[in-house]
Amino acid sequence: MRFELDAVYVEEEMRATALARRVIAALPPGVPIRHVPDGRIAARADRAAADPFAAGKRRMVIMRRRSRFLTGCPAASNEFACCGYLVMELASNCPMDCGYCFLQEFVADNPGFQVYANYADAFAELDRVRAGADRPLRIGTGELADSLAFDSLTGMSRDLVRYFAGRDDLTLELKTKTDEIENLLEIDSRGRTLVSWTLSPERVFRSSEHRTAPPAARIAAARRVLEAGYRVGFHLDPIIACDGAERDYSALLDEVFAAVPTARIEFISLGGLRMTPGLRAAARRRFPRDPMLLGEEVLAPDGRYRAFAPLRMRLYEAINRRIAREKSGARVYLCMENAAIYRRVLGAAPPAPAALGAALADGKRRDG
Amino acid sequence: MSAPADEAAIREWAAARRLPAPYLARWLELGPEDRAALLETAVGLRMRAGQLIAAFDLMEEISVRDARPVAAILARAEVRRILDGSGSGPGRAAALLGALRAIRFPRLARATERITCEIAALGLPRGIRIAPPRELASGEIRIELAAHGSEDLRGLLDALSRRAAELARIADLVAGVGWNDDEI
Numbered sequence: 216m217r218f219e220l221d222a223v224y225v226e227e228e229m230r231a232t233a234l235a236r237r238v239i240a241a242l243p244p245g246v247p248i249r250h251v252p253d254g255r256i257a258a259r260a261d262r263a264a265a266d267p268f269a270a271g272k273r274r275m276v277i278m279r280r281r282s283r284f285l286t287g288c289p290a291a292s293n294e295f296a297c298c299g300y301l302v303m304e305l306a307s308n309c310p311m312d313c314g315y316c317f318l319q320e321f322v323a324d325n326p327g328f329q330v331y332a333n334y335a336d337a338f339a340e341l342d343r344v345r346a347g348a349d350r351p352l353r354i355g356t357g358e359l360a361d362s363l364a365f366d367s368l369t370g371m372s373r374d375l376v377r378y379f380a381g382r383d384d385l386t387l388e389l390k391t392k393t394d395e396i397e398n399l400l401e402i403d404s405r406g407r408t409l410v411s412w413t414l415s416p417e418r419v420f421r422s423s424e425h426r427t428a429p430p431a432a433r434i435a436a437a438r439r440v441l442e443a444g445y446r447v448g449f450h451l452d453p454i455i456a457c458d459g460a461e462r463d464y465s466a467l468l469d470e471v472f473a474a475v476p477t478a479r480i481e482f483i484s485l486g487g488l489r490m491t492p493g494l495r496a497a498a499r500r501r502f503p504r505d506p507m508l509l510g511e512e513v514l515a516p517d518g519r520y521r522a523f524a525p526l527r528m529r530l531y532e533a534i535n536r537r538i539a540r541e542k543s544g545a546r547v548y549l550c551m552e553n554a555a556i557y558r559r560v561l562g563a564a565p566p567a568p569a570a571l572g573a574a575l576a577d578g579k580r581r582d583g
Numbered sequence: 584m585s586a587p588a589d590e591a592a593i594r595e596w597a598a599a600r601r602l603p604a605p606y607l608a609r610w611l612e613l614g615p616e617d618r619a620a621l622l623e624t625a626v627g628l629r630m631r632a633g634q635l636i637a638a639f640d641l642m643e644e645i646s647v648r649d650a651r652p653v654a655a656i657l658a659r660a661e662v663r664r665i666l667d668g669s670g671s672g673p674g675r676a677a678a679l680l681g682a683l684r685a686i687r688f689p690r691l692a693r694a695t696e697r698i699t700c701e702i703a704a705l706g707l708p709r710g711i712r713i714a715p716p717r718e719l720a721s722g723e724i725r726i727e728l729a730a731h732g733s734e735d736l737r738g739l740l741d742a743l744s745r746r747a748a749e750l751a752r753i754a755d756l757v758a759g760v761g762w763n764d765d766e767i
Contacts, residue, residue, distance in 0.1 A: 525762060527759070
């Protein structure tokens with residue numbers, strides 16, 4: 216196991232679940248297990264800790280999810296081009312610790328690493344949603360958590376991949392910065408699971424992406440899952456416009472295209488670093504020595520700090536040119552950018568969220 | 584200045600200017616050379632607390648990014664020129680903040696300067712204001728016309744239309760197009 220835990224809290228009513236049993240059986244010796252009546256309390260921030268958010272990451276809470284599992288992407292907004300992504304919230308927070316991560320603000324009050332033991336209920340919920348859907352759906356588990364971190368403990372990916380393997384109108388996206396793919400390699404996904412890696416250049420990884428797998432390991436893992444019948448995609452997000460960024464991102468793409476058969480990459484999404492003032496303050500407080508948090512970001516009209524517009528545009532265009540040169544056919548889309556920037560970078564208006572979502576769910580096979 | 588004397592002087596300055604306690608604490612946490620250099624600057628430029636806070640934040644960020652101490656930032660030629668120059672304290676304090684911003688945001692400073700120069704070179708009549716977005720935060724440029732009557736308006740529109748090509752180039756620059764590699 217790559218990640219360390221200080222303790223595991225199990226909600227009383229969940230202690231007999233398969234997930235709780237699997238986690239407890241796989242825990243290394245010495246990790247205390249505590250049973251609690253309400254996991255929500257165990258997940259709350261420990262204000263006495265020097266860094267409550269970091270402390271929360273080391274405290275796994277196996278609990279029942281009390282609200283819906285399926286939600287719209289928290290990044291979706293009428294302001295932005297949107298990929299029509301549906302989020303399946305099976306966990307909250309992440310054992311890795313990226314300096315720029317939005318969870319530092321988003322789950323600041325309840326940073327315990329929550330894993331929902333009643334996750335099978337999500338399948339029933341999804342069955343109801345697909346019954347009323349008129350398009351293929353792409354559902355991801357990697358928005359409020361990394362999809363594969365701790366998969367060696369939870370084994371959730373096996374159940375997920377099996378569920379989606381039987382449903383041709385759905386695509387599961389597992390988004391990760393790990394190389395924890397062993398469970399995936401044992402299962403036939405029937406092409407219904409796409410594994411995507413968020414990638415950054417080595418310099419950003421070293422400076423900001425604490426406890427994640429190195430970019431080269433992520434790329435190697437992508438190749439392995441591709442060979443095992445999974446679809447793959449990449450997220451260059453956040454793109455950090457530090458000095459030399461054009462060269463760094465181009466080199467990163469060289470590495471991807473050298474390792475992964477380019478014709479089989481489903482998509483590459485691009486998203487510039489954006490931080491609300493609250494996130495920026497939290498991130499800088501936690502990582503005051505990280506130069507990646509000290510770029511030329513200014514307060515943009517959407518209320519987020521972003522690299523000033525000409526710099527951001529130049530970088531997007533340079534990256535898009537590098538991708539286009541490869542003629543891979545990978546779909547490129549922008550995340551959380553407005554229509555004007557989308558049009559300028561990609562040369563066309565952003566598709567409607569439903570259309571892009573359906574296209575990403577369908578993948579290359581049906582694109583022809 | 585010895586460390587204890589230096590600390591007393593910093594505390595005195597902070598008390599007189601009502602510098603918030605967290606900034607005083609951060610100031611005192613700096614190394615001896617850094618805090619003395621900052622004190623010399625604050626006193627020499629007769630800075631207000633708000634100016635010191637802005638300068639301090641910028642210098643800390645530059646210091647982390649460039650791995651250089653605060654004293655080294657204040658010793659840079661473009662900063663030294665302001666500190667050693669003539670003029671009023673408040674004027675030099677404002678100039679210092681401008682210089683620190685340019686060091687902290689070098690590509691933004693270059694881009695802003697180029698766009699400002701290009702706009703000035705248009706020589707447009709009074710009544711036309713070309714307004715790039717503040718800090719180039721968006722790719723949107725605004726053109727404001729202030730006319731008194733139709734004749735005045737026609738004159739402004741004619742002036743704009745004569746400069747249409749140059750204006751289009753400026754709009755492209757604001758949107759991120761047309762930059763040379765070494766500019767941003």
